[in-house]
Amino acid sequence: MPTARLAILLLVTVLGSCGGSPAEPQLGEGRRVLFIGNSYLYFGDIPGIVRALADSAGGDELAVKTVAGANLALIDHWKEGTAVREIRKGGWEWVVLQQGPSSVGINRDSLRLVTKLFADEIAAVGATPALFSAWPSQPRRQDFARAIESYTLAAADVDGLLLPVASAWLAAWERDPGLALYADGLHSSTAGAYLSALVIYSRLLDASPRGLPGTLRLASGGTVSVDVERAALLQEAAEEAVSTLEPTGAPAARPSARGGVR
Numbered sequence: 299m300p301t302a303r304l305a306i307l308l309l310v311t312v313l314g315s316c317g318g319s320p321a322e323p324q325l326g327e328g329r330r331v332l333f334i335g336n337s338y339l340y341f342g343d344i345p346g347i348v349r350a351l352a353d354s355a356g357g358d359e360l361a362v363k364t365v366a367g368a369n370l371a372l373i374d375h376w377k378e379g380t381a382v383r384e385i386r387k388g389g390w391e392w393v394v395l396q397q398g399p400s401s402v403g404i405n406r407d408s409l410r411l412v413t414k415l416f417a418d419e420i421a422a423v424g425a426t427p428a429l430f431s432a433w434p435s436q437p438r439r440q441d442f443a444r445a446i447e448s449y450t451l452a453a454a455d456v457d458g459l460l461l462p463v464a465s466a467w468l469a470a471w472e473r474d475p476g477l478a479l480y481a482d483g484l485h486s487s488t489a490g491a492y493l494s495a496l497v498i499y500s501r502l503l504d505a506s507p508r509g510l511p512g513t514l515r516l517a518s519g520g521t522v523s524v525d526v527e528r529a530a531l532l533q534e535a536a537e538e539a540v541s542t543l544e545p546t547g548a549p550a551a552r553p554s555a556r557g558g559v560r
Contacts, residue, residue, distance in 0.1 A: 342491025
């Protein structure tokens with residue numbers, strides 16, 4: 299670990315810091331998930347959609363909390379401290395770690411090294427690290443393979459869960475190449491956020507995403523709506539991505555509810 303910490307200090311010098319990372323209030327009750335990341339998470343309220351999906355399924359409920367800020371990498375969260383303080387409060391079952399796609403060498407190195415530092419804190423409170431495999435920006439779609447590899451390596455480094463979000467995006471495009479998963483060339487559209495949340499829900503709870511509603515009422519007061527045909531396609535893509543990985547061993551939720559607004 300001293301070697302890893304020295305490497306982190308060197309990377310901090312190179313990459314700098316992008317500012318604070320405010321902690322949002324916890325949403326919902328149930329098995330607790332802490333999300334640590336940047337605007338990839340909050341632009342489409344992916345944690346909120348994950349919570350709503352679990353609620354709609356009628357099985358295990360999830361309580362979610364997010365520590366995120368614009369342009370933040372995990373190294374920024376580690377340096378700023380809010381995320382570590384939230385982890386140390388305990389009571390988490392999973393801690394989801396996310397930064398940019400990390401396909402470039404120095405960003406991959408940072409992802410892997412800081413994930414190891416966070417993993418020590420996560421293990422100390424009895425939780426499991428989960429790596430949110432982030433998608434590249436639209437102009438750099440050629441980077442998907444390296445981005446997926448980066449998060450796969452980081453998850454393996456700490457015996458954590460890989461959340462194969464980027465793989466699910468590719469699986470969705472195989473079904474419909476024109477599917478609009480980007481909102482602005484970087485952040486997810488409603489469909490992209492819904493697909494990402496399906497992957498996380500399915501992976502954490504070992505539950506099939508098929509049959510989940512495409513319209514969800516969020517605890518924040520908003521509503522997410524994906525038409526029935528598109529929701530079914532996205533659910534198939536999420537299931538394909540998750541099915542290639544080892545089960546988490548978590549108790550599965552009951553069969554999901556169909557249709558309607560929850």
